[in-house]
Amino acid sequence: MPSVTELYDALVASGQLKEDAAQREVLPVLDDLVATLKEEAPAPSRSGWRSWFGGQDETAPEGVRGLYLWGGVGRGKSMLMDLVMEAAPIDAKRRVHFHEFVQEIQSGLNEVRKRGERDAIRPVANAVADKARLLCFDEMQITDIADAMIVGRLFQVLFERGVCIVTTSNRVPEDLYKNGLNRQRFVPFIGLIRERMEVHALDSENDHRQGRAGGDQVWFSPLNRETRAEIDAVWKELTGDRQTSPLVLEVQGRKVEIPEHLDRMGRTGFWELCGKALGPADYLTLAKAVDLLVLEDIPLLSSSNFNEAKRFVTLIDALYEAKIRVIASAAAEPEALYLEGEGSFEFERTASRLREMQDARWGSDPGQGQDA
Known part of the structure; x- marks a missing residue:
């Protein structure tokens, strides 16, 4: 299976992409992530009694260090994440828009709460981890208090299960949910991102969404x-x-x-x-x-x-x-x-x-x- 760099080079050679120095700089990071995924053993299921009561299994893997890729609009972050998905040599992988994923989690929490579970987030997160070792989120934004309270706990469980998370954002982690209600409760999540994910800025001077040939007026x-x-x-x-x-x-x-x-x-x-x-x-x-x-x-x-x-x-x-x-x-x-x-x-x-x-x-x- 080709590496991220090889996939990128092929797109440049075919004329589908324009060479970009900032994108080129992050390719080794993506190649290393993909290579580690290949070597990493699948995360064990956390269906035992400890998972239902908030405990962490002694067998929970450390997991592959994830990636938080941020930068201005049109710099190619999502394109690079697509290449990670294509190059990742595993079947248990998923790419989803962050909005859509949060909606799925909210729906799952509602179902679990109906059963009277003490910790609704953990079984929902475990269900996600059982199906994916690599999760790619596009456009991470936290603007809602309910989402802010859920996301930190959710990611904590996913990291415990050894899930590798790759996400894009327009903001540095410290600016997530900036000036939001009860933001102090969200701040520990920023530390978790720094601990479990490599934070990389895509400092391209190019906005690849501009300058395209137009067609009929829309x-x-x-x-x-x-x-x-x-x-x-x-x-x-x-x-x-x-x-x-x-x-x-x-x-x-x-x-x-x-x-x-x-x-x-x-x-x-x-x-x-x-x-x-x-x-x-x-x-x-x-x-x-x-x-x-x-x-x-x-x-x-x-x-x-x-x-x-x-x-x-x-x-x-x-x-x-x-x-x-x-x-x-x-x-x-x-x-x-x-x-x-x-x-x-x-x-x-x-x-x-x-x-x-x-x-x-x-x-x-x-x-x-x-x-x-």
Whole structure:
């Protein structure tokens, strides 16, 4: 099986990737991680009585030291993680977006709590570890108090089981859940990351999501009569002026409705998706149900509509990860949608993703994945 470096070299030689010094620098670290995985014995099951009461088995392996790869948007972190997945010489491996993984854990915790378990996190973490020796998380972000309280304990058990974790993030570990509620309870998790994972900054000067050749227009701004007419024309062209019908998705007892739907294409407005109390599970379900989404009337974002803006960021994350084609009308270009107020820093990544998603090859270009 080829090494990470060999896979990277092949992509560069084929023209699918552009040589990048910062990416090249981290390749030996990734090669060492993969080589250690090959030598490491599988983690033993922790199904004994000690695992149910919070105890650590004496046989729990130290595990392969993981990797926390962080840096600015578009530097290629997710692409490198994909190469780790491809090169890892084991079957028990999984790559998943962090949002989606946390949703799975929340669902598992709810089921365990129904059984009255004293430690709900441990059996859920054990179930994860039983299936994967390598876990790759894309886009680690901690913005919710519930997630902050769960993640630290979860990772602790996964590390006890010898699971190797590779994750990407836009922030150095010390900035995770920055200024969050009860953050002092989260701080020990940062120490755990430093102890069990190598922290590496990807200091590339290049944003690989910029400068691509464009195709047909897919972003229409500002919001006015002309752009609304253009969106209508695009939708008519896509559907052939055929009759559409609503798409109703059932998500954890809720209904998420897309007003117009045909042949895995949907059309809806910003306020229908982001003005309601929807979350990652809803958007992930939507991303599995459509291949193309027309999203209309995206407003300027600021502290005055912070909750809606936060949902919009989560929506774009889900659509981006699933490689969904997005055609949108908005009050401004992506980079000018959110210029000030709480959340504007995090939106830089979203703006970069929206720019990449305008490329004509989005969803089919093998060179995509130079991710945030």
